[in-house]
Amino acid sequence: MANDKYETHEYDVIVIGAGGAGLRAAIEASAAGVKTALICKSLLGKAHTVMAEGGIAAALRNVYQEDNWKVHFRDTMRGGKMLNNWRMAQLHAQEAPDRVLELEEWGALFDRTKDGRILQRDFGGHRYARLAHVGDRTGLEMIRTLQQHAVHKGIDVYMECNIQRLLKDGDRVCGAFGYWRESGKFVTFKSKATVLATGGVGKAWKFTSNSWEYTGDGTTLAADAGADLIDMEMIQFHPTGMVWPNSVRGILVTEGVRGDGGTLRNSEGERFMFNYITDYFRAETAETEEEADAWYEDKTNNRRTPDLLPRDEVARAINAEVKAGRGSPHGGVLLDIASRRSAEYIARRLPSMHHQFKELADVDITKEPMEVGPTCHYIMGGVRVEADTAATTVPGLYAAGEVAAGLHGANRLGGNSLSDLLVFGRRAGLYAAQYAQDLEGHPSPATDQIEQCAQELLAPFNNDGGENPYSVHMALQDCMQNLVGIIRAESELKKAQTEIASLKERLARVTVEGHRQYNPGWNLALDLQSLLTVAEATTMGALERKESRGGHTREDHPGPDPDKYGKINLVLRRKDGEFSLSAEPLPEMPDDLKELFEEGR
Amino acid sequence: MASEFTMRVWRGDLSGGEFKDYRVEAQEGMVVLDVIHTIQATQAPDLAVRWNCKAGKCGSCSAEINGKPRLLCMTRMNLFEPGETITISPIKTFPLLRDLVTDVSFNYEKAKKIPALKLKAKEADGTRRMYQDDVDRVQEFHKCIECFLCQDVCHVIRDHEDNKPEFAGPRSFVRLASLEMHPLDEEDRREFLKGDAGLGYCNITKCCTEVCPEGIHITDNAIIPLKERVVDAYYDPVVWLMNKLTGK
Amino acid sequence: MSDQAVAVNRGGPTDKTLRIDAWWVEPAVTVGMLSTFLIYTTWAALVNEHYYVAPYLSPFYSPCLSTSCAHVTLGLFDWPLSPAILILWAPAGFRLTCYYYRKAYYRSFWMSPPACAVRDGHAQYSGETRFPLLMQNLHRYFFYAATLVVLFLWWDALLAFRFPTTDGGSEFGLGLGTLVLIANAAFLSLYSFSCHSCRHLCGGGLDVLSQSPLRLKLWRQVSRLNENHMLFAWISLVGVMLTDVYVRFISMGYISDVRFF
Structure with a gap:
């Protein structure tokens, strides 16, 4: 029986995380008629989804009739360097349009075409203009729409509640245990099915576009509950983050800047991306500036600008330019839209970028170029899920959104994230609800499980080690930034492993001051458990994958290894706190889909 | 430095x-x-x-x-x-x-009470058509990041705790304006605005607009147009007469 | 967060304000300006003399509806008091219920609130939910009435081109006063047509503007004017007062009009 010592709630389905995926999952589960709760670490509507800027990728065919799910599927797989779970990529491409139209039914107002339909914009790696958008604040529109829809549906929302452990009844996940940030008091949720939608891990790196919540909670909760993680080494460094001033370094500059005509230049004024077109994309990429510029207007007769190559390619190119001494004054490159589009156009298409640079960097992007450089943005790897149902390898546990892995392979295309949240958020909610409905009785966690969690969570107060959680966090961020960054090498990865091990020891000595009520020092000490788990998993995967592919670049293994690593997922399992790693073959793509890749351009 | x-x-x-x-x-x-x-x-x-x-x-x-x-x-x-x-x-x-x-739960409680979107029937071809000219106005309201600074600065509740139950606050009015002006919405929220939302408490002293970090013209573009719509329904004898005559 | 009832004690600092800038300057200036205008207008409207010197009519007395006016615009009946009283209620009511002036005087005269994040000067507050402030909702009627008055002011500006000749006839001409009257009518028009009620009536009340291109255009124009409603409110306020002063001073012989031709 559950421990009555702590506040306890009982639900059919609980959803942990209230970004796009969590909200969409909760809406679906609730619509299926099961008692649903949505639990989030921040206030409702503040999740990292609000930061998404450019748009939602979906083959709506409002701008290009030639587009369809197969083209979107192909773009996604090629962008992911074929490491994707093909079935997820297929479902995603097929269902994304319906999910976007559904948002419109719920009140979202996308930018319009002349004939009153949803306007779509160009983005890296997408063959056609495909991203439904609202200026450069699409994520805000999406989360607000979902939030309001969920509120009107009467779904119970628990805000500022940090889930720290998943509870188990035998093999099954049967709930979650955590604490209220407001009071520091513990709370138990008992559930038949649990959906993880906790987002990513970016706060393990120093320069990141991610918000404080991105501490890898869900990844760690799942691993601790016995679920498989895959491809944790696949981290996307977005090519364009702010680089100056230092305090805002890493904040995202949307790919929409390039989609709407912006171009990258080095300190010599050269559009250097033309020098970084890899063979893989040569056939579909413009070779001259004239063709690249003409492509914006006429996509049928011109090939796409190399400024819009997939993110991994562009990030590496920027990195190389800076290393070669052709960087901007603060160690980035220049992103220029001012000289290429009118001030009025820029202000209308990119209002929040305009505002962001003006307020934070004193730069008027309608007059001057922006300084940009790579920033840790997204993890393609994460919790392994079944494509159709979003079920993890543990019964009763589902995962959707950034915390789940598979759809994006080795590299995510811009705009595929928001559609991922909708497509797989819905599926996770749907199948979690079904699972809950089919389950007889209500599974229940053992009392000692809860008591043990409670003891562990309070440890930092009783510790006299004197270690400062903020210092440990900063040391971890430096370690990951410098040693497990955009370009990796065996020696550095091994050094990172040693450092992570010593940071784990330091974490055991962390002492927090004060009481449990809204105590950020304590909260960080607990988040550090997840951050270190993620850091460890990523480093392990990165050391094992001896090739360069997508979000994983090895200086000592510069090319892809299609025969070995191109055919496997690296699977991580955690037992008693220790990870073990194995390689498992990718799911086999059916022949009719394989043909899409043999047709060439 | x-x-x-x-x-x-x-x-x-x-x-x-x-x-x-x-x-x-x-x-x-x-x-x-x-x-x-x-x-x-x-x-x-x-x-x-x-x-x-x-x-x-x-x-x-x-x-x-x-x-x-x-x-x-x-x-x-x-x-x-x-x-x-x-x-x-x-x-x-x-x-x-x-x-x-x-504890900003006040704002979330108010949000629950707002009458939801109710869309008209779809076009004959099964699509929804909306035009940028109509959407522009509402998109300004959708920029809201819910920082609740407008709610904070509004003297109606900042200085008068007893008004909290009767008054929804500027953030709610921005949301209500976005629903009322949605080109495909057919719900009428004027009674709610006048009654439960307490629009009449606002004396348009514009502090909400002054503090909005998103630069939304809360007073001019949301609150005052809503007040005018409430006037249409309740305080305009000419409109009342016209509606009587045309049988609306 | 738990859904605990909102406590009356909110915690936090209890100062009237923590602002350190000169927040009191704006309300003080507003009080000064509006008081000056009120005192001058009341005097000028009641004094019932020196409001007309051919061909200029002071805007405070236009349209002049009494048959005993120094310059009759529309002689409806004989009115023993100042004819200004017959018409000034319209522009006065328009300004009194104007969405901009409401902000100005609620802040400055009523201190509700005196400035943003400065404590309200009153313990109780019911806004515009009860009589008499409920009457603010009649703004659009004052808009109609004030618009009529503005039309008459344009008429006066036209008449200001027609100068009397010594033989009792009239001739076409242009004086500084003509320009003053035109400017006054122009500023008052800008103020009137940038009004929020006008904006609503032109198109703001529609949900789908794209299907009514004319009203969309009109609404956009008025919206653009509306952004400067406060500016027009002040310019036209000072303008109408100075116009009266100009006419009055000529009439009293303090200054003489400049005649261009």
């Missing part, structure tokens, strides 16, 4: 509190939130502050800086003279939880 400042930060909870001074060095380009983080990391690890994105997009870090409602992450330190004392207090309208963090 570092300069030293004294940060006077409110420390306390519902049972009481006081301003505490922290001497901090601010690097070039820093915002107030960076300085608060520095205090946390070096002097007061349990200093409570709510924040998420640090890019002015999530609206979490609302507070009052030298008495003015602002986002901590969008207020740059170079607004102040080196050596200056900067006062940071929690937003005043809502009950304090701890230090700079308040």
Whole structure:
């Protein structure tokens, strides 16, 4: 029986995380008629989804009739360097349009075409203009729409509640245990099915576009509950983050800047991306500036600008330019839209970028170029899920959104994230609800499980080690930034492993001051458990994958290894706190889909 | 390029509190939130502050800086003279939880009561058509990041606790305006606006507009047009007569 | 967050305000300006003399509806008091219920609130939910009435081109006063047509503007004017007062009009 010592709630389905995926999952589960709760670490509507800027990728065919799910599927797989779970990529491409139209039914107002339909914009790696958008604040529109829809549906929302452990009844996940940030008091949720939608891990790196919540909670909760993680080494460094001033370094500059005509230049004024077109994309990429510029207007007769190559390619190119001494004054490159589009156009298409640079960097992007450089943005790897149902390898546990892995392979295309949240958020909610409905009785966690969690969570107060959680966090961020960054090498990865091990020891000595009520020092000490788990998993995967592919670049293994690593997922399992790693073959793509890749351009 | 400042930060909870001074060095380009983080990391690890994105997009870090409602992450330190004392207090309208963090559940409760979107039937071809000319106006309201600074500064509830049950506040009016002006919505919220939402409490003194970090013209584009729509329904004898005559 | 009831004690500092800037300047200036205008207008409207010197009619007395006017616009009946009283209620009511002036005087005269994030000067507050402030909702009627008055002011401006000749006839001409009257009518028009009620009536009340291109255009124009409603409110306020002063001073012989031709 559950421990009555702590506040306890009982639900059919609980959803942990209230970004796009969590909200969409909760809406679906609730619509299926099961008692649903949505639990989030921040206030409702503040999740990292609000930061998404450019748009939602979906083959709506409002701008290009030639587009369809197969083209979107192909773009996604090629962008992911074929490491994707093909079935997820297929479902995603097929269902994304319906999910976007559904948002419109719920009140979202996308930018319009002349004939009153949803306007779509160009983005890296997408063959056609495909991203439904609202200026450069699409994520805000999406989360607000979902939030309001969920509120009107009467779904119970628990805000500022940090889930720290998943509870188990035998093999099954049967709930979650955590604490209220407001009071520091513990709370138990008992559930038949649990959906993880906790987002990513970016706060393990120093320069990141991610918000404080991105501490890898869900990844760690799942691993601790016995679920498989895959491809944790696949981290996307977005090519364009702010680089100056230092305090805002890493904040995202949307790919929409390039989609709407912006171009990258080095300190010599050269559009250097033309020098970084890899063979893989040569056939579909413009070779001259004239063709690249003409492509914006006429996509049928011109090939796409190399400024819009997939993110991994562009990030590496920027990195190389800076290393070669052709960087901007603060160690980035220049992103220029001012000289290429009118001030009025820029202000209308990119209002929040305009505002962001003006307020934070004193730069008027309608007059001057922006300084940009790579920033840790997204993890393609994460919790392994079944494509159709979003079920993890543990019964009763589902995962959707950034915390789940598979759809994006080795590299995510811009705009595929928001559609991922909708497509797989819905599926996770749907199948979690079904699972809950089919389950007889209500599974229940053992009392000692809860008591043990409670003891562990309070440890930092009783510790006299004197270690400062903020210092440990900063040391971890430096370690990951410098040693497990955009370009990796065996020696550095091994050094990172040693450092992570010593940071784990330091974490055991962390002492927090004060009481449990809204105590950020304590909260960080607990988040550090997840951050270190993620850091460890990523480093392990990165050391094992001896090739360069997508979000994983090895200086000592510069090319892809299609025969070995191109055919496997690296699977991580955690037992008693220790990870073990194995390689498992990718799911086999059916022949009719394989043909899409043999047709060439 | 570092300069030293004294940060006077409110420390306390519902049972009481006081301003505490922290001497901090601010690097070039820093915002107030960076300085608060520095205090946390070096002097007061349990200093409570709510924040998420640090890019002015999530609206979490609302507070009052030298008495003015602002986002901590969008207020740059170079607004102040080196050596200056900067006062940071929690937003005043809502009950304090701890230090700079308040209980903003008032706003979420108000949101629950707003009559939801009700769309017209689809076009004959099964699509929805909306035009940019109509959408533009509503998109301004959708920029809202729910920082609740407008709710904080609004004297109707800031200075009059007893009005809280009767008054939904500027944030709610922005949301109501976005629903009322949605080109495909057919719900009529004027009775709700006049009654439960308490639109009449607003005396259009425009502080909500002054503090909005997204630059939404809350008063001119949301509240006043809503007041005019309520006038249409309740205070305009000519409209009333016309409706009687045309049988609407 | 738990859904605990909102406590009356909110915690936090209890100062009237923590602002350190000169927030009191704006309300003080507003009180000064509006009081000056009120005192001058009341005097000028009641004094019932020196409001007409051919061909200029002071805007405070236009349209002049009494048959005993120094310059009759529309002689409806004989009115023993100042004819200004017959018409000034319209522009006065328009300004009194104007969405901008409401902000100005609620803040400055009524201190509710005196400035943003400065404590309200009153313990109780019911806004515009009860009589008499409920009457603010009649703004659009004052808009109609004030618009009529503005039309008459344009008429006066036209008449200001027609100068009397010594033989009792009239001739076409242009004086500084003509320009003053035109400017006054122009500023008052800008103020009237930038009004929020006007904006609503032109198109703001529609949800789908794209299907009514004319009203969309009109609404956009008025919206653009509306952004400067406060500016027009002040310019036209000072303008109408100075116009009266100009006519009055000529009439009293303090100054003489400049005649261009």
